[in-house]
Amino acid sequence: MPKPFEPGEWIVLIASDPPRRWIARIGEKFSTAAGVFDLQDLVGQLPGSPVTSHLGHRLFAFRPTAADWVMHLVKRQTQITYPKEMGYILVRAGVGPGARVIESGSGSGASTLLFALAVGDTGHVYSYEQRPEFSHLAQQNVAQAGVAHRVTFKVKDIAEGFDERDADVVFLDVREPWRYLEQAVTALASGGTLVVLVPTTNQVSETLRALPSLPLIDTEVLELLLRHYKLNPDRLRPEDRMVAHTAFLLFARKCAL
Known part of the structure; x- marks a missing residue:
């Protein structure tokens, strides 16, 4: 069973269309052209979970690979x-x-x-x-x-x-x-x-x-x-x-x- 995200963790945020990725930290607010994402919402969630911006767009959160x-x-x-x-x-x-x-x-x-x-x-x-x-x-x-x-x-x-x-x-x-x-x-x-x-x-x-x-x-x-x-x-x-x-x-x- 994957370990849930904890506050302060580094994560990779991935958009599916078009494919793109960003690095951020759990607990921060993260902004793109798709809106503002409150990454505090990911605390306790599993890798692969979505986070939604104030404009309704979704990114998916993963732990960084090597x-x-x-x-x-x-x-x-x-x-x-x-x-x-x-x-x-x-x-x-x-x-x-x-x-x-x-x-x-x-x-x-x-x-x-x-x-x-x-x-x-x-x-x-x-x-x-x-x-x-x-x-x-x-x-x-x-x-x-x-x-x-x-x-x-x-x-x-x-x-x-x-x-x-x-x-x-x-x-x-x-x-x-x-x-x-x-x-x-x-x-x-x-x-x-x-x-x-x-x-x-x-x-x-x-x-x-x-x-x-x-x-x-x-x-x-x-x-x-x-x-x-x-x-x-x-x-x-x-x-x-x-x-x-x-x-x-x-x-x-x-x-x-």
């Missing part, structure tokens, strides 16, 4: 890792309850948040960032989602190495990841997964050149493309625009020598 948190609730000062990449990273690297994940850098905390949701209360995320202002923002975004207890934030230059050992995953989202591969491998457990995210092919090439000297195998490089379709069953076709390239992903597994 994608909603990242795309609509994370305050950004940096480029974020998008759900299409993070979804594959979580599956490919085997991030689940109990996993220990190291990431660098924290940025705005989008990937930190998704890792924290995935590892559960039995796992932990260690998030490194050189710039204090970014680390502070990431901490705020993770706390807003209610998973701050699953993350340890550190302001540190990873050239000095990571403090942890035997991590299941090390995720490098930095400009020159090839400079920190030795530090990442040292922090990884045997059998652990290295994940590198970069936006350009020359960064991938530099990283690949640095791999042969390290105890890493099962290397994979890829990018993911996501295309939405227009919701007309009689004239089904792709949307006119799409975000084509966002990032390249590189994966490798640490082996015992």
